[in-house]
Amino acid sequence: MPLRRKQSSSVSSYLINGRGTGVGRGLTDPRMFGSLGGGFGGGGFGGGGFGSGSGFVGGSGGGVAGGYGGTFGGGGGGGVAGGYGGTFGSGGGGGGVAGGYGGTFGGGGGGGVAGGYGGTFGGGGGYGGSFGVGGGADGGFFSSSSISGVPFMLNEKQQMQSLNDRLATYLDKVRTLEATNKDLENKLKDFRTSKVVSRDFTLYQEQLKPLRDQIIAAIIENSRLALKIGNAQLAADDFRKKYETEYIIRQTVEADILNLKSLKEEYDSHQTSNNQEVEALKKEIEEMTKQHGQSVSILKQEMSGTVSVDVTTTESPDLKQILDDLRAEYEDIVRRNKKDLEMWFNRQVETKQAAAIQETDVSESSKIEVTELRHQNQSLQTEMDTLLVSKGTLEDNLAAVNDRYQMELHRYAALVGTMEGELMSIRNSITSQSEDYRNLLNIKEKLEKEIAMYRQLLEGVELGAGGASSAISGSVTQTTVVTKEVKTEVK
Missing domain, CATH: 1.10.287 (Helix Hairpins)
Incomplete structure (x- = not known):
């Protein structure tokens, strides 16, 4: 759920009314800011158990905005100050991670993780600033150097800061890629909706x-x-x-x-x-005919020259x-x-x-x-x-x-x-x-997986801190009550 600054203001007002002694030191002592590099702020958690609301807001809110540069979901870092701080990843509540782990593990002991690991697991005596810097105003449950395992917590803090830096870089890249993706989607939408210019023939x-x-x-x-x-x-x-x-x-x-x-x-x-x-x-x-005439004439001459003798003969044919x-x-x-x-x-x-x-x-x-x-x-x-x-x-x-x-x-x-x-x-x-869009989606999925892994790591740390806070005295009960009230305001 996103953190809302109005709710943060109400929580701050509540904390100011309850514990007001550490405000000045949390906001004015430069040693606190120097030790955390813009973390939760030191003396803001001192005095008055959970720490003054203003101390929490001043130390933590500024710490989130400066140390982390933004929350996981893009919400305001100051929202963590007003809320639980440990609402890690709900809405824009990643700011609680700024400076370390975020929120207090235990209600009244404010400021907790800003110094390295867990806030002051106790009520009235705040943890006193960040590790190695100033002590709490009213003398915390532990002194600034009384907690064992400080090197481990400092190493954990450095890892958290490194992860925060990487996460900030990834988130900037994600925002850039999302802007580029949106631009490409707009161009693609314009290209699909625009008509092809046809020439007039x-x-x-x-x-x-x-x-x-x-x-x-x-x-x-x-x-x-x-x-x-x-x-x-x-x-x-x-x-x-x-x-x-x-x-x-x-x-x-x-x-x-x-x-x-x-x-x-x-x-x-x-x-x-x-x-x-x-x-x-x-x-x-x-x-x-000529021969016949000659023959006839010859015969006539012969007959005329001869003596006629009457002789009885047969008639001769007429030639x-x-x-x-x-x-x-x-x-x-x-x-x-x-x-x-x-x-x-x-x-x-x-x-x-x-x-x-x-x-x-x-x-x-x-x-x-x-x-x-x-x-x-x-x-x-x-x-x-x-x-x-x-x-x-x-x-x-x-x-x-x-x-x-x-x-x-x-x-x-x-x-x-x-x-x-x-x-x-x-x-x-x-x-x-x-x-490119698919590549950006793949990168986004990888970042989401890494963020989920980071979230699991922080939740594991939160569970470990919760186990440690159960060993504290009765002031823890008071702090727990305050923390529940803060959660109610945030939600």
């Missing part, structure tokens, strides 16, 4: 919107041109296939025409040979008639052959002419179609060249736009990298501060 977006629309339009136009080019290529492939098919048909027709020409030449050769045969037959007929019949028969055969040959020739000629006319028509139509396809191919080639040029221009524009936007993207990426670096540094700072 509205102006850039307004500038980029028309460019983005142009890029989209260029992409759409490029797609449309690519579609047209694809359609033109497909049409060109179709026309190429048609051209190749028609070219094959033309080659086939030309081959047929060549075959028909060779066949016509063969027919012409046959006709020529037949005409020659007809001419040969005509010549043969003429030769035979003329026979020749005429033969001539007529051969002429008929020649006419029929000629007619058949002419008819066959005419049929062949008509067939070949019809085929030639048909092939000519097909060839002409093929030529016309090939010409048209060639014109279409040229027009499509020209259109494709134009589209390729337009495509190249659009690709150059697109590349320029992409380069420009790439530069903008790199710039934004660099900006983002810078911001990420700043954020990373902040995170690293937070991490290091968190690590």
